[in-house]
Amino acid sequence: MTTMTHDRPAGLGAVPGRRLLGAPLSPGTWRSYAYLWLVLLLAPLALGYVLLTVLLSAATAVTVVGLYGAGWLVGGGRLWGAVYRGLASRLLGVDVAAPLPRRPRRGPWRTLADAAGWRSMLFMVASIPLALAGLVVSTAFLVMGLGSVTYWSWHRLLPAELAMDDSWHTPGGLAVVAAGGLALVLLWPWVVRLAVVPLTLLTGALLGPTPSSLRIAELERSRAGTVQDADARLRRIERDLHDGTQARLVAVGMQLGEARELLAAGDPATVADLLEIAHASTKDALTELRELARGIHPPALDSGLSVALETLASRAPLPVGVHVGPDVEAPGRLAPAIESIVYFSIAELVTNAAKHARASRIDVRIEAADGDAVRIRVRDDGHGGATVVRPDGSGLRSGLAGLAERVRSVDGVFDLSSPAGGPTVVTMSLPAMRAAADAAARPQDGTS
Known part of the structure; x- marks a missing residue:
């Protein structure tokens, strides 16, 4: 249900060295980094929405109209879930199916019983610390890496109390600092990748349909198909009885009636012919009934x-x-x-x-x-x-x-x-x- 299609940020491929050096410039790495930023930028609005929903639900628990309003906000959590799924799809290449449609329910309390809406709001809250931690750590790697790589060019501008010890300001020391910074920059794509993994798992777990809901929907579809199949079978049996067996039995009844009249009129030869035809039609009707019965339950x-x-x-x-x-x-x-x-x-x-x-x-x-x-x-x-x-x-x-x-x-x-x-x-x-x-x-x- 959740598919991973985003670019691999580093160190994977037919040319490992080239991939490793090009990973910091990979579009997939920067899309993952942008995803962390966007989730964190949405965090204040998302947190405010969740708090509003919870507080309104608690404050209006004794009313009827208020519960409908709170239920509407819970249902709105589905729209937030769609936003986060869209971000994951476009930036991470993670496609998560939408939850199943909300079932119409009557009653003020039942308007709040939208599991998909509550699960979306749980994601909105749980994603904030994950995105914050991932963004802080990945940004620290990026800033420290770029700063160390370029330290040789701007260290003279720093006050003495903020600069490194003078022993590092030799060509060898600056080369070591730059090498350490390069290592941090090359490790940064992996840090970004690891930072989005928990959010990816959380997206699949909370913003998609649950296995139980999919199972219920599958059973409902199969049972609906079974009911339709049974109805079509009953209609076919009814049509076969009406057009075949019933018509044949009606003809037998008419032939027997005609034979009775001819027998009263004293025409035994014609009566015998009619009885022979009626007898053959009766056997054909029995054959058709046996075939119909075999289609219902084979003996x-x-x-x-x-x-x-x-x-x-x-x-x-x-x-x-x-x-x-x-x-x-x-x-x-x-x-x-x-x-x-x-x-x-x-x-x-x-x-x-x-x-x-x-x-x-x-x-x-x-x-x-x-x-x-x-x-x-x-x-x-x-x-x-x-x-x-x-x-x-x-x-x-x-x-x-x-x-x-x-x-x-x-x-x-x-x-x-x-x-x-x-x-x-x-x-x-x-x-x-x-x-x-x-x-x-x-x-x-x-x-x-």
Whole structure:
């Protein structure tokens, strides 16, 4: 989330000597030094803003309107955070993502509950001593270094009580002083670099999104995608029932009604034909219902994941090799919800490989992973180039995006490797969620 791209100030590169001598003139060094100055120049305004926010929050704690004003100031801390992130990005080459947007909350007290705003103000206070110490030390190195290097030219202008001992005013002594000053100047870029390191770490820690907030946002996005996927699936089932099975059953009802009328009129030959048509339509409707039911929950899963995948492989349009580890096949190892996700994910990957990748074979391996997890690896020998987001710059997602969201909705991990020319390897890690095994391990009624 935080990337370091600023220039290296000294001593690093293919020509160490040249880098060392040129480090004091490096743009990266002077940008870092300017960053320390700007942070310190902003310090009085930042400290005043923080004190105003804290004092106003404390003074208006018994009111309602005042709390809204204090909450507005807390939210304003986000703007200060954006300023400091901009300085770090432009001068240090450190890019820190902005915190997640503030959640709308009702109530006067909840206006103050903006963690990102408070964290920004904590940075505003904590950065002052760090910037002051770094600036003082680095400036001391720079001034003393430049002063020592040029001491030979201006030492005669100093009063006797301020000048160095006369023993240093010999050519050899002045050369030693100049050499010491040169060493300080050459060390100055490293001092500046070290001075901005704590501020860089503080910027990433306080001005960016927290890992927990990113995790929550990721879970919310995955769950929203799962809900949309489930809604789309229900709509597809409804459409299939309405346009297919329902229409077919309506036709069967009409045919049976017509057959009853013809039977009353004494035309058994036509009745037999109508009954034959109705019988065939009924069998077609049953076939469609079975396909719909299989799309909701494959009956083969009732016999275990291994059996269901073998059945899926036998129906696939290309050879599919399936290996399920013995630990995964153990009864109660996987919760039913996880088994369904594994089955439908593999079914979708098999369909994609046959339809888009022009693969000739697919290999599926399911094994127990570290901890209470199961790892699924699906590999095809197709032409590769599969992506979750389409690479044409449109931002549109491929069919794998829904699969990735389905995996992440249960705290799983989805990884795609598909270089041009293949092979395509999809690796998924899912929690086993051994609910059935845990329930079986608990003492039964009447036992201990």
